[in-house]
Amino acid sequence: MDTMRERFAPVMTRLLDEDPRVAVVLAEIGAADFGEALRRHPDRVVNVGIREQLLIGAGAGLALAGLRPVMHTFASFLVERPFEQVKLDFGHQGLGGVLVSAAASFDWPAGGFTHMAPGDVALLDTLDGWTVHVPGHPDEAEALLRHAVAAGDDKVYVRLSVQSHAQARPVDGRRFLTVREGRAGVVVAVGPTLDAVLEATEGLDVAVLYATTVRPFDAASLRWAADVARPDVVLVEPYLAGTSTAAANDALADLPHRVLGLGVGRRELRRYGTIEEHVAAHGLDARSLRDRIGAFLAAGTVA
Template sequence: MRNAFADELTKLGGEDPRVVMLSGDIGNRLFDKFKAANGDRFFNCGVAEQNMMGVAAGLAMSGMRPIAYTITPFVTTRCLEQIRTDVCYHDVPVIIVSVGAGLAYAGLGPSHHACEDIAFLRTLPGMTVICPGDAWEVRAALRAALAHDGPCYIRMGKKGEPTVHSDVPTGFEIGKALPVRDGSEVCLLSTGNMLPEAMDAAERLTAAGRSTAVVSFHTVKPLDDAYLKKAFAGFDLVATLEEHSVIGGLGSAVAEWLIDTETAPGRFLRIGTPDRFYKQAGEQEYARDQLGLTGVQIAQRVQDKLARRDHP
């Protein structure tokens, strides 16, 4: 995802002279092409993320379109006050891009894990939260964020994630769900880098006789109200999938939506990380297996939920 981001950023930098790149002391080689073409619009802000967010807000107030980038917990949790007060309070178009969301940096321990950031940022007034499902969605999300007149958070994985789309998806819009696979009984609403696991789970469920749709719910705020109404009216089970805590993420947002709209929930399942720090040693694939976030485990949880419906 980060390579796609750097490549799309370079293209956007050439198209729009307002684009300014701020880095929290990472990705220096990653942005070599951007720097070669736009050296006066790249700033390494060092390990001073709070200051970087203030600089971004100031640039946005001056008519520029700053993009602030670093590892997820350091560009969100570490500078939450500056995002709230400098960016959101002034409602300026700063694009915050995080790399390594969820458990992408699982091997580096809880200091580098990010399973709370969606919860933090979606509570901030005016903030838009986008979680692309693969590298192609990253490209579309960056362009959509640049066209958006307000604060925007883009939550990426790291590198080497499987691609689900074969090109930049057509019809990518902020706040509009992106159907990826058709189905009639189960609907998997996936956000962020869980999309490949959702596709794997859908294949397994369909093979087991449970026709399963997959939707990239890339925008957690604002939610796609129209698609949610359609999903809960038409499917036997709707499940949210996220590499984020079950508290405060997409699943929580949808649960809140159900209450606020007085929609009959039918069967609803939230799948995410548990309410605890993940302290075991291992990389992302191992961490997902330990936390029940693989395609096999997702398919089994859906089957179990449907079985309880069929045999109460």
């Protein structure tokens, strides 16, 4: 199976052919995959080199000219390094565009901490009006990329990962999907965490919701699940732990409830190792999730 990032260039090449408004802006990363697109659309495929602030500024300029810019590089260089440009060039000017990242939390451990951005979604959460998609499978990534490009003049972030679950799920760019029903609590699995969550909760009487669009947060689906089950909620996110706990608390504000946010810890892991080792070190493997989710739900039963 190809990865989400391997799917990105072919999908964008087709979108460039299909829609004359679409433009792609690159900062060297991934440029080799757009050779054919550049030949066919030299005026709408732009490589600014290793200049990430210019990547965002050029994308905003294309948006001002009426195009739908799609800007792509590693998450640390797309969200963190040019954050001021994202805030001002798109937010302050009221422009729309699509940010598509790769190698976010720890997808390329050999690159070291400079190429990791587990806080990307939390950072974008400080800005108003961003839609955030976190696909968990290449087919979902393709569907959400198309959804993002077609989203009028909205501001959209698509977070690609080499991590993936085995089976693609239907995604609509809005709602959480109910994967499993239960009454002892609700577990929300975001993007590529789904398979680990399903394994971790096997045999537990919990509802499992699958989230690929986390902003806007689907409060209605969480509220529906919490009305059926005990309103103890576990959020399992492939980025900074606790990123969505406030959104979950707001969704259940009038109910007595508990929320546990699981995800990437704040402590930097300096022995970079493999993706699987990072997953385990942050407690996001199935065995660790089983222990943490079970302990949380058991504590609520005692209370």
